[in-house]
Amino acid sequence: MSILSLSIYFLMWPAIVLGVMIVIGHAFFSDWKKAREAGEDII
Template identity: 45%
Template sequence: MTPILLTIYVLIWPVIVAGVLAVLVHGFVKEAAEARREGDPII
């Protein structure tokens, strides 16, 4: 594997992980806000 391809492969993983984390956090914040509006406990 050429060094440039290996570099791209190694550097793309943090981008993928950050995207997945952003989706999870967005969903949690949305659910928490909805629960707070309705007066339901989060847990």
């Protein structure tokens, strides 16, 4: 395995995790905003 392919493989996982965290965070804050506007608790 070359250094370039190993580097790409190693750096791919943090990028995937970041993408998933962005999606989860966006959904959470969207639900939080809707609950706040409706005057309800998020839980």
